[in-house]
Amino acid sequence: MAREYRTIQEIAGPLMLVRGVEGVAYDELGEIELADGERRRCRVLEIDGGNALVQLFENSAGINLKTSKVRFLGRGMQLGVSEDMLSRVFDGLGNPIDGGPEILPDERKDINGLPMNPAARAYPEEFIQTGISAIDGLNTLVRGQKLPIFSASGLPHAQLAAQIARQAKVVGTDEPFAVVFAAMGITFEEAEYFKNSFRETGALDRAVLFMNLANDPAVERIATPRMALTAAEYLAFEKDMHVLVIMTDITNYADALREISAARKEVPGRRGYPGYMYTDLASLYERAGRQKGKKGSITLIPILTMPEDDKTHPIPDLTGYITEGQIILSRDLYRKGIEPPIDVLPSLSRLKDKGIGKGKTREDHADTMNQLFAAYARGKDAKELMTILGEAALTDVDKLYAKFADAFEQEYVSQGYRTDRSIEETLDTGWKLLRILPRTELKRIKEEYLDEYYDRK
Secondary structure, rough: OOOOOEEEEEEEEEEEEEOOOOOOOOEEEEEEEEOOOOOEEEEEEEEEEEEEEEEEEOOOOOOOOOEEEEEEEOOOOEEOOOOHHHOOEEEEOOEOOOOOOOOOOOOOEOOOOOOOOOEEEOOOOOOOEEEOHHHHHOOOEEEEEOOOOOOOOOOOHHHHHHHHHHHEEEEEOOOOOOEEEEEEEHHHHHHHHHHHHHHHHHHHHOOOEEEEOOOOHHHHHHHHHHHHHOOOOOHHHOOOOOEEEEEEOOOHHHHHHHHHHOOOOOOEOOHHHHHOOOOHHHHHOOOOOOOOOOOOEEEEEEOOOHHOOOOOOHHHHHHHHOOOOOEEEEEHHHHHHOOOOOOOOOOOEEHHHOOOOOOOOOOOHHHHHHHHHHHHHHHHHHHHHHHHHHHOOHHHHHHHHHHHHHHHHHHHHHHOOOOOOHHHHHHHHHHHHOOOHHHHOOOOOHHHHHHHHHHHO
16 A cells, blocks of 8 residues: 655655655656645655655646645556557557547556667668668668657658658568657647648558657656657567657657756756766667567667757767667758758668668669769769859769759659658669769679669660
8 A cells, every 4th residue: 555645845846855755766656636636646756865856747736735645656657558559649658649448458567668688689681661762772771770860940850750650661571560659749730740641541550659749748758758669669579560669859858858857956968968868868769679589670760850950969969879870851952842851961871781782672772872872972062063163164074963963852862751662663763863974984883783774774
């Protein structure tokens, strides 16, 4: 039986101090009962002897220090998991918000799961087709990888996230595939967009959505990604599914972390974020991957908006250290009307060479990828030169490279948010563009592939 305490000493913002507690542990859940019988939830942030500092999930309005009671529940935050979670929408704390019934859980899991043991990891090497050429062709996503998308305020990362969630599949297998989508601190409008996008295309049937809105409490925002990863771990490692976890927006999560850290009067680190933010983000990201001896896997795509478009800001900076590459969205491409505005040159997938080639995508994939990168980089240089010196200063070959760069952005990168390209279509589009250049310029591609694909009209 949980003991009740009437020893609330003080309330400051989202924090409350309870004196004279016994046997209470860090991260334990509590329940505050007001004089009128209303109940609110809280979580233990700190224990100092017999004093417990707790954080309120809801606001503190109406809590009377003398008449309110606190009861500690003897457990941390848990999520009831079951396969019935698929096709359902939950709030940031795992409560259904789609009008459907409560989930009857197979089991209840603590949401603070452990990062995967490096010795238990299996190497990511299976290609995941997103249907987006700039990712599949040039910065390939591999099953079990952590590949973030670095966006900026006002760029269409929501459309890109929804497109990946709808289209992603493991090619050449009929093993079950699920998407777990976690939205943190988003507006009501964005939440409706995601829900409608999933419903329209039927992707909701294989998806679990967790929605934390901008007006929900900061402590709920910190729980949301952990709820999503707990659901993903259950589906992947107990139900043998390939699970793609998409989280948006990690910046809102980090801001909630900063808000709680400031309320606890902790010493701030870079830009006011807590010094343990690296560890905290790693404890999320490192729960993704493949485990030896298990069929299922978790592939993670965290999306974050870079404050002031700054790649050196602590959130993208630390995320880049922990994950295996990044997809970067460009404001310049967005202004040109390129959809999605993926900037392929600074983007990187560190595992792309592991998921491509014969038997995975196609034997010519690696060579064409290298050639497209090189040709696009030279084409952009040629266009810059043309801006400064005029077109007359360019050689005939440079003019072809400039033409290639424009065509590459318009035909390869820009495909819209409703086009689902197979990897064969992506590779064939690449060859079509490479034919703009003379065969003698394609020095990164083997002769046998040039004979087969370049000369084929």
